Amino acid sequence: MTATLPTTTAPPIADRRLLTSTFAILGIVMAVWGARMPAVQAAAHLGPGRLAVVLLAAAAGMVAGLQAGGRLAHRHGPSRLLVAPTVTFAAALALLGQCRTLPSLVITAVVFGAAHGVLDVAANSSAVNVQQAYGRPIMASFHAAYSLGALGGALLAAATAWLPHQVLFAAVGAATALTALAALPVVRSATHLDHSHDDAPTSDHRPARTSRGHTWLLGGLAAACLLAEGAAADWASVHLRSLHSSEAVAAGAYALYSCAMALGRLFGDRLTARYSPTTLVRTGAVLAAVGLGTGLAIGSAPAALAGWMGLGLGLSTAVPALITAAGRGGARTVGTVTTIGYLGLLTGPAAIGALAALTPLPTALALPAILAATVAAAARRALEPR
Template sequence: MTALAAERSAPPRTDRRLLTGAFAALGVVMAVWGSRMPALQAAAHLTAGELAVVLLGAAVGMVAGLQVGGRLADRHGPSRLLVGPTVIFGAVLVVLGQCRTLPSLVLGAAVFGLAHGLLDVGANTCAVHVERAYRRKIMSSLHCSYSVGALGGAALAATTTWLPYDVLFTTVGAVTVLAALATVPVVRAAQHLDDTTGSACTDDEAAPSSSRATVWLLGALAAGCLLGEGAAVDWSAVHLHSLHSGEATAAAAYALYSAAMATGRLFGDRLTTRYGATTVVRGGAALAAAGLGAGLAIGTVPAALLGWTALGLGLSTAVPSLISAAGRGGPRAVAAVAATGYLGLLTGPAAIGALASLTSVPAALALPVLLAAAVALAAHRALEAR
């Protein structure tokens, strides 16, 4: 074996550390932005409707970034979408801290979302390539770094409420920009971020068909999973309140969900390697549906807390596995699956709210239960399509 061949066959640990940082930075910035949103709303004197317009701008920008990112990664390589979008991501967070008018906030949020989408495609597509070079599953652990980053960002925002939000945005944004610029030499030297040749999959991990039908099915399953995440973010505390829990207990529901999600992703690669992606995703989705379904049916605070915990644990490996499957169809497939998935995250809470207005909160929350069950039933077809 030549020295070059030996170097290329070695596990690309530097590449993996680089992507771990990229996913973690994405989680930290998004958590800081979301956690201090009420302070931004108050400083800019935004009504609820105006704040919704700002968030819509971010959503539109993110979807556009996912679509454009797929084309750019396909043409120039996904590593080109690591440094630049991260610099923009951090810089725009600094700018958003200084915005006080609705037009400037909408424009800033749109660019913020655009950078998010570009970085999402770049990081996930690079992760597929590095996972191939590793010759074993690592996608779940990379997504775990996003979950840990989000928890860290939320904790930072919660423990620095004495600090003006614009100072926090400036600090986090500046650190993000500097950290991204510091990785330029590492990205340029990385061997596997754009390498699509070094895959050696086991039989049950053979590349699925990249047909449009398969990509849409993967996207639909991702949407179902991310709708569950949106439900946890926006409705878990409301659900606990409907059961007459205290404020702290209601807040604990999402904390338990997040901790279970991070734990599941921490061990997800080992489970997927041992049992296969299809088995783990199907079993996890079944656990999510049964756990939250039981929590809704029993209707007590302890059962509800266990239900949200089961949802986080059960869905933890699903999106990483779906992204891995989509990635073998190329960057545009990753972008399509991510964009479709985020539609579930963005529209799901509103759909649950509409159902709750017609029925009740527990009845409306049957929607993520049903979708988790659908993921369990359809995972085999999506992940093992040829």
């Protein structure tokens, strides 16, 4: 079975390049912010509890931004939301580097998270429209750009560790804002692809009616996938250290997971077109569940590294496929599905920590494997609704 999409006119190459850079920018900024978090903590003299408040503020802002972004993109079209939130996102990053008190960090973190949320919905909804215009799967390539951007941002932060974090944040923020402003002409020309707002005329691109249950199913599966991503980010290295690995090997666990996910997304569109989204997501989710489960069961460092790589490769195309399915219901559905998904990312690591307090760590880390199996079981119902 081959996944096909209806075409309209010539593929909007400039729009695709714009969105590829937008996804890459999201990855770069978030990686730089996360990698230099200890410097932010030290500059404001924050203990772990107060740092958690800052992170909670950013998460709350992001959830609010995701919901607002869905409504705004539904009403005005997602491409109109690509520039202003990017500039706000960039300015907030630069300001976070200057904050020296908890209140200033909390306020700025809320703005940072909200801009991230709005931009995330706008980028994904615009990606659905551009994919529709191309007439073939390209969503995974956008998410690959995010993964590669995050990898590049992490490398940039490591290479500039000698720089004060406020200088790095200001430089990345300025470059991001200038890139967004330079893209204004392309954004203006991209508005013709916005078919998801209320005033859209009846056409083949008009959003299909999506039931509340189907929206929640898509969101739940996205949450399962992003919980696994959060688990890899926060617990993969801890898992390797518990197996008596060196710090270098432990640190490499998440790097291998990220590289496997980026690799899967780079080839994901081609495989989706050949085998269908359902087949690819189900096969990948089985690989993720079996790979991580086997790595946890064997309990050796090489098996664990292979397991985390299997998790990243197996789930690499799941979120792009779920976002594509959500896009059939318009930007508001994308916003809802993305919000539910990010709740999995934000709460997952804490849930695993709570389980680890009650059970051995490998048992707690079986949660992502179980959820990957759930994704495999529910993929057809989610991606091929009646």
